[in-house]
Amino acid sequence: RKEVEQDPGPFNVPEGATVAFNCTYSNSASQSFFWYRQDCRKEPKLLMSVYSSGNEDGRFTAQLNRASQYISLLIRDSKLSDSATYLCVVPGGGGSQGNLIFGKGTKLSVKP
Amino acid sequence: DTAVSQTPKYLVTQMGNDKSIKCEQNLGHDTMYWYKQDSKKFLKIMFSYNNKELIINETVPNRFSPKSPDKAHLNLHINSLELGDSAVYFCASSQGFSMTPQHFGDGTRLSIL
Numbered sequence: 521r522k523e524v525e526q527d528p529g530p531f532n533v534p535e536g537a538t539v540a541f542n543c544t545y546s547n548s549a550s551q552s553f554f555w556y557r558q559d560c561r562k563e564p565k566l567l568m569s570v571y572s573s574g575n576e577d578g579r580f581t582a583q584l585n586r587a588s589q590y591i592s593l594l595i596r597d598s599k600l601s602d603s604a605t606y607l608c609v610v611p612g613g614g615g616s617q618g619n620l621i622f623g624k625g626t627k628l629s630v631k632p
Numbered sequence: 633d634t635a636v637s638q639t640p641k642y643l644v645t646q647m648g649n650d651k652s653i654k655c656e657q658n659l660g661h662d663t664m665y666w667y668k669q670d671s672k673k674f675l676k677i678m679f680s681y682n683n684k685e686l687i688i689n690e691t692v693p694n695r696f697s698p699k700s701p702d703k704a705h706l707n708l709h710i711n712s713l714e715l716g717d718s719a720v721y722f723c724a725s726s727q728g729f730s731m732t733p734q735h736f737g738d739g740t741r742l743s744i745l
Contacts, residue, residue, distance in 0.1 A: 552731045563722055563736040564675065607675070611731065619665075619688050620734060622675040 522546060524623040526608050532629045537598045541626045543608030544590045554609040555582055555593050558625065564607055568593070598630045635659050638723050638737035646745050647715060653708045653740045655723030663687070664706035665724040665734065666698060675722070680729060681706055687729070718744045 525544045533539050545553075552571050556564040568575050570591055574583040581594040591610075595602055608623040636657045645651055657664060665688075666678040680688035681700040695711045706723060720741050724734040 554733050563738045565736070566733045569733055605673070619677050619680055619729065622667075624672075624674050 523612065523621045524608055524610050526606075526623040526626045528624060528626060530627040530629050532631060533598055534631055535598060535600060537630075538594065538596045539598055539628065540592055540594045541606055541608075541628075542590050542592050543610075543623055543626075544588075545608075545610040545621075546589070547610060547612065548586075548589060550611045552611060553582075553584060553591050554620070555580075555591075556607040556609055556622070558605045558607055560604075564622075567606070595628075598628075600630050600632065603628055603630045636723055636725055636735050636737040638721075638740050640740060641738065642741050642743075644743045644745065645713060647713055649713050650709070650711045651713060651742075652710070653721055653723075653742075655706045655708070655737055657704055657723075657725040657735070657737075659725055659727075659735060661725040661727045661735075662703050663726050663729045664700065664703070665726075666706065666708050667722040667724060667736075669720045669722060669739075671719070679706075679708075682729065713742075713744050715744050718742055 555567040557567045558564045568582045570582045579596045583592045605625040605627045607625045612619045612621045638655045663682045665680045669675045678692050679698045684700045697709045700706045720739045722739050723737040726732045726734040
């Protein structure tokens with residue numbers, strides 16, 4: 521299994537839809553996870569941190585399944601402004617210990 | 633106030649030249665990073681410094697040399713630039729590493745002619 525793996529998408533959804541992304545990771549010792557959002561030609565920005573089973577912030581919910589080694593991001597009532605690439609981030613293990621490993625991202629496009 | 637600032641924002645130069653990118657953070661963080669994001673949008677770590685000490689040095693050509701004069705600054709010098717160096721370079725900082733989120737600068741877009 522790759523260190524971090526995401527479906528690249530694109531996910532094309534209408535405004536108001538609910539959309540979910542999954543991310544699998546290989547380092548079973550990972551304790552903290554993050555979802556970042558990156559707009560076109562911009563820097564990644566922290567969306568949510570996940571330290572236990574999950575986290576919720578408004579329309580965004582992140583869930584962690586340690587047994588299956590995946591985290592998910594659920595976006596409810598999608599807005600046009602949610603269009604971006606969503607990066608799953610996990611701590612590195614083995615030779616990468618000490619740094620964060622960024623997934624290649626899942627692209628979301630919300631249409632009117 | 634910009635938390636993590638990089639200069640320059642755009643850098644267009646010819647193959648073979650030497651260039652530097654500067655990064656400063658005013659968040660009081662003790663760890664800083666350089667990432668490279670290539671045309672395929674894959675964000676890959678290059679270096680990490682914790683309290684001015686090199687912590688992570690991924691497989692990067694030795695033409696790339698980071699320097700951290702203090703824990704608020706991490707500069708990147710690149711010698712003998714090559715076409716493959718064209719990318720967006722992001723600086724980031726965090727308090728500690730691995731368990732804590734990172735804050736990114738807005739990137740330096742390097743284009744090699």
